[in-house]
Amino acid sequence: MAQYTPMIQQYLSIKAQYPDAFLFFRLGDFYEMFFSDAEKASEELEITLTSRDGGKERVPMCGVPYHSAHTYVEKLIEKGYKVAICEQVENPAAAKGVVKREVVRVITPGTIMEENMLVDQENNFLVTITGSGSTVALAAVDLSTGECHVTELDGSGNFVLDEIASYQPKEVVLDELLTQEKNLIHKVQTRIKALQTLFTYSRSDTETEQELASQFPDFAQVCTTPLLKRVLGILVTYLQQTQKRSLSHLQRLRRYDARQYMMLDDAAKRNLELTVTLGEGKKRGSLLWLLDRTATAMGSRLLKRWLDKPLLNMEKIYERQEVVEAFIADFLLLDDVKDYLKQVYDLERLAARISFGSANARDLNALKRSLQVIPRLKEKLILTSCPRLQQLGEEMDACPDITELIEQAIVDEPPVSVKEGGMIREGYDQKLDEYHSIQKDGKTWITQLEQRERAATGIKSLKVGYNRVFGYYIEITKSNLRLLPEGRYQRKQTLANAERFVTAELKEREQLILTAAEKSVDLEYELFTQVREQVSNQVNRIQSLAERVAELDVLHAFAIIARQYQYVRPALHSGDRIFIEAGRHPVVEAVSDDETFIANDAELDATKRQILLITGPNMAGKSTYMRQVALITILSQIGSFVPARQAEVAIVDRIFTRIGAADDLIGGRSTFMVEMAETCHALKEATPRSLILLDEVGRGTSTYDGMALAHAIVEYIHDHIGCKTLFSTHYHELTELEDKLDRLVNIHAHCIERNGKVVFLHRMMPGGADRSYGIHVAELAGLPQPVIERAKELLSELEGRLQQAASASPGQLSLFDWGPPQEKVVVKEVGLSEEEKQALEAIRSWDLLNKTPFESIQLLFELQQKLK
Structure with missing residues (x-):
């Protein structure tokens, strides 16, 4: 160190404490960075790299103005970095030697508090995990709202990954003890797209309990196991080390059992487009986009959490349904509540900023104006006949003392800055x-x-x-x-x-x-600051009010959607039957403009209709039908009404999906490997109470492999799992399974052919289909006409060859079962002679599975001619 100037020595000693963060080192009106930080920051922020005399040598340097530093910090955080803010903590004029400097805060993707860096409608979660053996403990916190959740999970399978992913965390802190669980660490690192920090936790059990008891009023009742105490201790310690200030707003500690909610893994959320669309990853076009008619940001965030975790508790679902029904029945109530909710600001984040010490006078006024609305809202709710609405109204604390304090102290139009005066009302002091x-x-x-x-x-x-x-x-x-x-x-x-x-x-x-x-x-x-501190002391009351306003807001949004699209209240039960009369896909219906959505019935149960095998042409609505059954089930279990004429829904514990084609280049998995992995996950984790959606399983490999796998998967679900399943396929041979499996039923997407053109009716009908109309769909997609015409010629030629083979040697048809000619040929051993058996062995040696259907047909045709 002696080779450097005193200021550079100070920089290096502070930087050594924060090796994984960019150190913003305050020098006058700039934050400067040196050495590797400067080189990397100049690239990431596209700012000029210079140098400075460091003593022995010139050292790389770059900097940003302190008054606009938030812009650069935001860019680094968006890229997944940490930023340590190092300030001058003594007056330069009074300093003897180098001005004393300290890191006052480390900003990370999971600890953002700045309003301009947060998305109003989204939580900003940081997740910590620890574990031993087969049990993993998880804690999730949103510092910007003050909510904190803890749970213990089964560490086997993908259960932990699904639960972490449900929070869509911006940052994951891993206990160093987990390095022994190399498989889990690897899965987290490859599956969870968030900043990851390996954290060393060294506090004793006694220190941990004392610290957490002072932070959370109900800590002792919530954290009753050593793992829960440890994971929460890691979380709080990490926040203290990075934020370096009071965390008094962090009081809402909730313990939950993940098994008390419907489990939806990443594949299910993605394929069903619950929160973002498949193609562009945008909110518009998702189920969340349709449902989000909330008036407050905290209501929007709560709606997303409800979608991530549908309920299994029918009593709570009924309670939500009662509120929605009450709103639908009283249009004036619906309208009045909407007007009141629009006047309420984001109480959760206002409370957090006030407690964190970053709120300004305008934030206090926003809180005041929000609280002034509550008495009128309470009065409306208490006068209703709905018990839950009455309860919500009675539980809302309007905090009149806080309103009065702010009204007396703060002017109506204060400035943004809190250090230039003009905030305090005349007569207050x-x-x-x-x-x-x-x-x-x-x-x-x-x-x-x-x-x-x-x-x-x-x-x-x-x-x-x-x-x-x-x-x-x-x-x-x-x-x-x-x-x-x-x-x-x-x-x-x-x-x-x-x-x-x-x-x-x-x-x-x-x-x-x-x-x-x-x-x-x-x-x-x-x-x-005195006023802000007084309000901060009441932050638990504000947060409690925010929870009730958010719940009211979401249920109010459900009622708006239900009225607009004529949704009905579903009947839920603990049995095994799902019956939907005239069901519609909620999002497709909403974006269909003036077109009438074709509604379809669905019936599934454990005794006669466990598996629906769906066949029919591409573009005929099979995937839409499958998704709408799943979405209606999810809507039912979050307490919403559903798009149907009538619905009876059995409680589902998990929904699995295998829809669409996508590879995993980063994970080194092909499209077919992803398909098989998702199918495997469903087969291993599903229970008799689950719902599985499988669309075109087996299409990523050869015809024979794919059909054999599809056949075996259907049998396994039927014989070993027993859960309700929608299975869409183009392997029309599988329709024969209806005669072999007593709980499998064929249905198909109906269409008609008119003047050489296929008309899709989008109607699901009993029975199986025998054609896929693939060439017709290719024509609709705009393939060049010569390609279409040539494909039709080849198809006709294949069909002719098969018919010729069948008529030329009818006595040998026991050897070959010529199924739908454009699909495949299946070899059957039925009453073969010795000569035929030898021929069959020859066929097997040809490795037909690696040949195209056309090549296989040619070989079999030649063999049949010889046998004739």
Whole structure:
């Protein structure tokens, strides 16, 4: 270190404490970075890289202005980095040697508090995990709202990954103990797209319990196991080390059992487009987009959490349904509540900023205006006949004392800054009023002085002015200097066309005015922080109110959607039957403009209709039908009404989906490997109460492999799992399974052929389909007409060859089962002679599975000619 200058030595010693963060090192009006931080930051932020004398050598350096640093911090956080803010903590004028500096906060993707860096409708979760053996403990916190959740999970399978992913965390903190669980660590690192930190936790059990008991009022009742205490201890310690300030708003600790909610893994959420669309990953077009008619940001965030975790508890679902029904039945109530909710700001984040010490006077006024709405909202709710609405109204604390405090202390239109005055209302503090009076009287005195001096000198252009450098002055143009009485003024500044002067009287008054102004600004800030602290002491009340307003907001949104699209209240039960009459896909219906959505029935149960095998052409609506059954089930279990004429829904514990084609390049998995992995996950984790959606399983490999896998999967679900399943396929041979599996039923997407064109009716009908109309769909997609015509010729040629083979040797048809000609040929062993058996062995040696269907048909045709 001795080879560097004292300032660089200080930088290096602080940087060593934060090796994984960019160190924003305050130097005057800039935050500077040095060495590798500077080189990397110059690339990431696209700013100029310079250098500075470091003692022995010049060291790389770059910097950003402190007044616009938030812009650069935001860019680094968005890229997944940490930023340590290092400030000067002593007055440079009083410093002996290098000014003392300390890191005052480390900003990370999971600890953002800045309003401009947060998305109003989304939580910003940080997740910590620890574990031992087969049990993993998880804690999730949103520092910007003050909510904290803990749970223990089965560490086997993908259960932990699904639960972490449900929070869509911006940051994951891993206990160093987990390094022994290499498989879990690897899965987290590859599956969870968030900043990841390996954390060393060294506090004793006693220290942990004392710390957490002081942070969370109900810690002892919530964290009853060593793992829960440890994971929460890691979380709080990490937040303390990064934020370096009070976390008093972090009081809402909730323990939950993940098994008490419907489990939806990443594949299910993605394929069903619950929160974002498949193609562009945008909210528009998702189920969340359709349902989000909330009036508040906290309501929007709660709606997303409800979608991520549908309920299994029918009593709670009924409670939500009752509220939705009450709103639908009373249009005036629906309208009034909407008007009130629109006036409520984001109470959760306001409370967090107030407690965190980052709120300004405008935030306090936003809180005041929100609280002023609550009494009228309470009155509306209490007068309803719905028990839950009444309860919500009674539980809403309007916090009149907080409203009164803010009203007395803060002006109606305060400035953004809290350190420039102008925030505190007149009459709130006597001393401040005196300072303001001095300033006001001083301005009057200045005006009077200008008038007196003009009269005394006869100079009408004389003026009294002020600037921050020279203070108050009397300005006289050079042409009028001759009119000045001798010795009346003291010269202060010379300008090109004027001279500026002062008098002893003006100096004295200036000192009085400026001292009062300076003291009033300091006192205003002190008074404001006192008010903010008083409000901060009541943050638990504000957070409790926010929870109830958010719940009301979501249920109100459900009612708006239900009225607009004529949704019905579903009947839920603990049995095994799902019956949907005239069901619709909620999102497709909403974006269909004036087109009428074709509704379809669905019936599934464990005794006769466990598996629906769906066949039919592409573009005929099979995937839409499958998804709408799943979405209606999810809507039912979050307490919403559903798009149907009538719905009876059995509680489902998990929904699995295998829909669409996508590879995993980062994970080194092909499209077919992803397909098989998702199918495997469903087969291993599903229970008899689950719902599985499988679309075109097996299409990513050869025809024979794919059909064999599809066949085996259907049998396994039927014989070993017993859960309700929608299975869509183009392997029409599988329709024969209806005769072999007593709980499998064929249905198909109906279409008609008219004048050589296929008309899709989007109607699900009983029975299986025998054609896929693939060439017709290719034509609709716009393939060149020569390609379409040639494909039709080849298809006709294949069909002709098969028919020729069948008619040429009818006695040998026991050897070959010529299924739908454009699909495949299946070899069957049925009453073969010795010669035929030898021929069959020859067929197997040809490795037909690696040949195209057309090549296989040619080989089999040649063999049949020989056998004939």
